[in-house]
Amino acid sequence: MSKFPVRSAIRDAMAEEMRSNPNVFLIGEEVGEYEGAYKVSQGLISEFGNQRIVDTPITEAGFTGLAVGASMGGLRPIVEFMTWNFAFQAIDQIINSAAKTYYMSGGLVNIPIVFRGPNGSALQVAAQHSHDLSALFTNIPGLKVVAPYDSADAKGLLKSAIRDPNPVIFLENELLYNEVFEVPEIDYSIPIGSANIKKSGSDITITSFSRGVHAALKAAELLEKENISAEVIDLRTLRPLDTNTIIKSVKKTNRLVSVEEGWMSSGIGAEIISEVTSKAFDYLDAPPERIAALNVPLPYASNLEKLCIPDQDNIFKLCRRLF
Amino acid sequence: MLKDKDYSNIIDELGGGRLLAKNLSKFTNIVLNEKTVYSWKQQGIPDRWKPSIIKLLLKAGGTIPQGFIPPGMSVNNFQDNSSLNTELLEKYDNFNENDISNKTLESFYEKMLYLRRFEERVGQLYGLGLIGGFCHLYIGQEAVSVGMEAAINKDDNVITGYRCHAHLLSRGASPYKLLCELMGKGDGISKGKGGSMHMFDPKNNFWGGHGIVGAQVPIGTGLAFASKYLNKPSLSLTYFGDGAANQGQVYESYNMASLWKLPIIFCIENNQYGMGTSIKRASAGTDLSKHGESFGIPGFAVNGMNPISVYLAAQKAVKWVREGNGPIILEMKTYRYRGHSMSDPAKYRTREEVQKMREEQDPIEFMKKKLVDKKIYSSKKLQSIDDKIRSEISNLAEKAINSNPSNEDDLYTDVLCEDYDE
Numbered sequence: 001m002s003k004f005p006v007r008s009a010i011r012d013a014m015a016e017e018m019r020s021n022p023n024v025f026l027i028g029e030e031v032g033e034y035e036g037a038y039k040v041s042q043g044l045i046s047e048f049g050n051q052r053i054v055d056t057p058i059t060e061a062g063f064t065g066l067a068v069g070a071s072m073g074g075l076r077p078i079v080e081f082m083t084w085n086f087a088f089q090a091i092d093q094i095i096n097s098a099a100k101t102y103y104m105s106g107g108l109v110n111i112p113i114v115f116r117g118p119n120g121s122a123l124q125v126a127a128q129h130s131h132d133l134s135a136l137f138t139n140i141p142g143l144k145v146v147a148p149y150d151s152a153d154a155k156g157l158l159k160s161a162i163r164d165p166n167p168v169i170f171l172e173n174e175l176l177y178n179e180v181f182e183v184p185e186i187d188y189s190i191p192i193g194s195a196n197i198k199k200s201g202s203d204i205t206i207t208s209f210s211r212g213v214h215a216a217l218k219a220a221e222l223l224e225k226e227n228i229s230a231e232v233i234d235l236r237t238l239r240p241l242d243t244n245t246i247i248k249s250v251k252k253t254n255r256l257v258s259v260e261e262g263w264m265s266s267g268i269g270a271e272i273i274s275e276v277t278s279k280a281f282d283y284l285d286a287p288p289e290r291i292a293a294l295n296v297p298l299p300y301a302s303n304l305e306k307l308c309i310p311d312q313d314n315i316f317k318l319c320r321r322l323f
Numbered sequence: 324m325l326k327d328k329d330y331s332n333i334i335d336e337l338g339g340g341r342l343l344a345k346n347l348s349k350f351t352n353i354v355l356n357e358k359t360v361y362s363w364k365q366q367g368i369p370d371r372w373k374p375s376i377i378k379l380l381l382k383a384g385g386t387i388p389q390g391f392i393p394p395g396m397s398v399n400n401f402q403d404n405s406s407l408n409t410e411l412l413e414k415y416d417n418f419n420e421n422d423i424s425n426k427t428l429e430s431f432y433e434k435m436l437y438l439r440r441f442e443e444r445v446g447q448l449y450g451l452g453l454i455g456g457f458c459h460l461y462i463g464q465e466a467v468s469v470g471m472e473a474a475i476n477k478d479d480n481v482i483t484g485y486r487c488h489a490h491l492l493s494r495g496a497s498p499y500k501l502l503c504e505l506m507g508k509g510d511g512i513s514k515g516k517g518g519s520m521h522m523f524d525p526k527n528n529f530w531g532g533h534g535i536v537g538a539q540v541p542i543g544t545g546l547a548f549a550s551k552y553l554n555k556p557s558l559s560l561t562y563f564g565d566g567a568a569n570q571g572q573v574y575e576s577y578n579m580a581s582l583w584k585l586p587i588i589f590c591i592e593n594n595q596y597g598m599g600t601s602i603k604r605a606s607a608g609t610d611l612s613k614h615g616e617s618f619g620i621p622g623f624a625v626n627g628m629n630p631i632s633v634y635l636a637a638q639k640a641v642k643w644v645r646e647g648n649g650p651i652i653l654e655m656k657t658y659r660y661r662g663h664s665m666s667d668p669a670k671y672r673t674r675e676e677v678q679k680m681r682e683e684q685d686p687i688e689f690m691k692k693k694l695v696d697k698k699i700y701s702s703k704k705l706q707s708i709d710d711k712i713r714s715e716i717s718n719l720a721e722k723a724i725n726s727n728p729s730n731e732d733d734l735y736t737d738v739l740c741e742d743y744d745e
Binding site: 059075100103105299 | 386396480511512514517521522523531532533535540541542543544545546547550552553559571573575578582733738740741743
């Protein structure tokens with residue numbers, strides 16, 4: 001094991017897949033000569049050249065549609081959105097073109113493509129640069145949605161995403177880019193669709209994904225001090241959701257809290273709780289709960305922003321209330 | 324005031340009356356007589372020609388006499404900032420109607436007629452309630468698809484919007500599978516899951532069939548990107564309508580295609596109406612072939628009701644693109660006889676307008692006359708071809724009507740490439 005920040009884990013996944021498949025290419029704004037707005041693609045242009053690390057104009061609808069067409073033409077595009085907020089400009093090409101074509105063509109035309117970039121809030125970038133699109137994409141048949149937390153998962157899941165014959169939404173988090181985690185030194189990938197138990201416990205199940213896992217783990221430490229043993233599940237993939245792992249855990253712990261940084265209504269938590277109440281209702285000793293961003297566009301001011309995003313204390317308090 | 328001598332000098336500087344007449348005609352599409360131009364030496368250059376002449380003078384590095392520029396304007400108003408090299412495009416202008424073989428002319432008639440009879444049958448089936456949803460017919464526009472297809476190769480990629488039946492047939496898709504798809508049958512090209520607007524035929528390099536107006540344009544640009552990336556000689560023929568031409572992503576595509584010199588023909592089927600809105604009410608600049616100018620993309624308008632004009636224009640465009648010059652825009656001036664879709668009462672235009680187009684500009688009638696005039700086919704032969712096509716389509720329609728509806732087991736297939744857990 002070596003330690004790498006999430007940023008370079010993502011870069012390494014792309015580089016390794018590009019080395020093994022000449023049809024994989026990266027396209028997006030500032031991915032090449034600038035080496036990535038968040039330096040995720042650092043060094044790639046010097047290795048692969050500007051034919052495969054394609055700097056685009058600021059033209060999200062255009063280059064997203066172009067990438068969909070390129071995938072029809074036999075390529076495997078990795079589309080980087082500088083942040084996922086800008087993908088709203090291109091949402092038609094993601095949903096109507098990428099996600100639906102395989103079905104509408106009766107299985108004749110598949111779209112192998114990865115859409116990736118930082119998702120959700122960062123630090124004081126306000127509403128238009130802080131949107132968490134997780135729940136939105138999990139609503140769409142024909143898409144896979146991945147949201148890793150640590151470096152090893154980011155690398156292993158991105159490699160699977162690039163090899164996947166379907167369109168994959170890959171949600172990163174700007175605040176995790178600098179976080180350092182262990183990464184296996186072997187050649188590996190992690191299958192899409194499997195959750196990971198980050199910490200096992202016996203009294204309550206906490207599910208989360210992406211940066212929310214960090215807060216959930218911290219909350220579990222606080223709970224430990226109160227003699228509450230929390231099991232923390234990193235969902236890793238949001239669609240298809242690994243409900244088996246969640247149900248199995250809830251049957252053991254009999255309590256559930258879902259944590260997400262997106263909004264609560266029609267969110268990931270709603271989906272998880274619905275699954276759990278329908279499949280493990282009799283095992284629940286307390287109402288399943290969810291914690292999410294407050295229902296407002298994310299404000300700019302640091303103190304207001306902090307109020308909106310669930311942290312370890314919010315999670316800790318909510319969990320404790322269930323006993 | 325300018326003197327006779329000034330006018331004379333200008334005309335001489337621009338190569339004399341003959342050359343100037345030719346160059347002005349190119350600028351404006353108005354055919355000028357060289358004698359008229361010579362007469363300007365004495366009578367003075369009419370005001371309406373001054374802007375074009377100033378542009379030509381600037382291009383030739385000639386001197387513009389005091390008082391020649393219209394009041395309130397300066398030389399800057401006439402500077403040509405476009406990077407277009409129209410002369411370069413002229414080099415590609417050596418395709419001639421006389422070189423078209425009789426066999427090709429015959430095929431134009433047969434193929435257009437096939438598209439017409441197919442769509443007429445589709446219209447009937449829709450009327451009978453056997454086809455549902457949105458259904459857009461190609462009747463009237465046949466010359467475009469047939470003329471373009473004749474100039475490209477099977478390896479080239481074709482993509483269009485929702486008015487896609489004809490382009491599929493031109494590519495070689497199975498008419499039976501199309502009819503089945505339209506009627507929601509298991510034998511449909513998309514197993515009945517796409518319908519009229521969403522049909523794909525990758526074996527024939529046809530990539531849809533797209534229901535969102537204009538969305539196919541960046542996708543078509545991506546097909547061209549892939550050809551270039553993979554060093555394939557294939558080009559992308561990307562169709563869209565005059566309505567789609569107002570979508571932002573069309574201009575995003577022009578920009579990328581020109582920036583990266585992608586092998587793509589943007590073929591605008593200007594049938595004069597985006598659904599119920601005439602082009603004059605929708606586009607600030609109705610000269611759609613010129614919309615690529617600021618991106619450095621050449622383009623020209625073509626009589627899209629004449630398969631020969633379409634074919635000649637297509638050959639020129641194909642050569643331009645294949646030789647690595649990047650994208651080109653063809654604006655096909657065409658017309659649809661039927662409504663935008665089956666549910667369109669077409670109140671935005673008069674019956675007379677439609678009738679006039681049918682009587683005076685119909686591409687199939689044009690080809691009939693051509694074949695008879697050239698003594699390639701007799702009227703009897705024309706009729707027998709029509710009868711054969713009618714009966715073939717009729718038989719296919721019967722077979723499609725009697726085929727099984729879409730298989731319910733297919734409901735959950737093709738969502739993802741692997742098994743899908745609903």
